[in-house]
Amino acid sequence: MYVLYGGDFTRAPLVQWVLGEGKIEYELRKIDILNGEHCSTTFLAINPAGLVPVLITPEGDALYEVAALMLYLADRHQLTDLAPQLTDPDRGLFLSTVFHIAADIQSEMKRFHFPHRFSLRREDNAGIQDLAKSPVLSRLNVMNTRLAKRGPYVLGTRFSLADFYLSFWVAYLDREAVCMHFPSIATLYDLVRSRPSAAPYLEETERMAETYAEMMKKKPGGVIT
Numbered sequence: 001m002y003v004l005y006g007g008d009f010t011r012a013p014l015v016q017w018v019l020g021e022g023k024i025e026y027e028l029r030k031i032d033i034l035n036g037e038h039c040s041t042t043f044l045a046i047n048p049a050g051l052v053p054v055l056i057t058p059e060g061d062a063l064y065e066v067a068a069l070m071l072y073l074a075d076r077h078q079l080t081d082l083a084p085q086l087t088d089p090d091r092g093l094f095l096s097t098v099f100h101i102a103a104d105i106q107s108e109m110k111r112f113h114f115p116h117r118f119s120l121r122r123e124d125n126a127g128i129q130d131l132a133k134s135p136v137l138s139r140l141n142v143m144n145t146r147l148a149k150r151g152p153y154v155l156g157t158r159f160s161l162a163d164f165y166l167s168f169w170v171a172y173l174d175r176e177a178v179c180m181h182f183p184s185i186a187t188l189y190d191l192v193r194s195r196p197s198a199a200p201y202l203e204e205t206e207r208m209a210e211t212y213a214e215m216m217k218k219k220p221g222g223v224i225t
Contacts, residue, residue, distance in 0.1 A: 002026035003056040005046065009033055009208055009224065011066040012053040013201040014168055018070050018161060021197055022077045033224050067102040070161050082161040090155050097154050097162045104139050105169055108132045113172070113212065116222030125220060136173070140182055147184035152191055159191075167192040171205040 002019065006012020007030040019026050031037045031052050038052050047054045047062050055063045055072075063069055074083035084090040111118055111132035115125035143166065147154070154162040167189050170178055179186030193202050215223045 001058060003029060005029050005031050005043070005052055005054040005056075007031045007033060007052065009212055010052045011168070013205055014066050014165060015053050015055060015069045015073070017164060017198060017201050018073045018079070018082065021082055022073060022079045024073065024077060065102075067098055067106075067165070070165070071098065074161060081159070084155070084160070090158065090160075094155060094160055094162055098165060100139070101162070101165050101169065105136055105166075108136045108139075109169055109172060112136070113216075114222070114224065122220065125222075137181075140178065140185060144182035144184045147188055151184055152187050154188075159195075163188060163192050164198055167198070167202060168205055171202050172209045175206070 002024065004012060004015055004019070004026050006016065006028060010031070010033060012028075016028070018024075031043060033052060037043055038050050044050055046056075047064055049064060051064045053064065053066060053069065055069050057063060063072060071083060073079070078085075080088075084094050109132070112129050115128040115132070116122070118128050119125050150156050153159050154166070166185075170185060170189050175189070179189065192198050212223065
């Protein structure tokens, strides 16, 4: 059986959703990152990188990086409704999109939500957030254009985990503004959110995003170490 270390304000819902879609048995162990549990000696013994989520495989390996976890589970358990197989013509565009989200959207979202990790002075945090927001919007514009041409999903009429991955990060943004400026992304988000398996996770992510935004206002020097 798998063991997933996750919790509030982490990307664990992405992995939980894949596990749920595949009806894969797992145990969820929550890590309190607000109180620094991910930096504890106990957790670092599990994942020395200190990153959450972490997936412990049935063989005992500790895996992290959420895009890798989603792909690993989809491939290992042959969840072809979520990820095209290796020989599928859609595989290339699928991988390109997943890694684009991981490298170019997710990375900037980290700078936006954790500006204190990239600054030496508190007064620089707002500027770092502004610098992070600009490339995210630029990437979303490219994605919106592509969806307008061949949507409604990343792979045209075919749903995949890439759609849920993108929607997860839209949930962490100002959704109303994003959906107003990027109508094709708005359509995608509504389609994904209407899926019974995805709705609970996106609703919870929306709540976490709103809560975290309020916490950042009260603690501009940094919420999570």
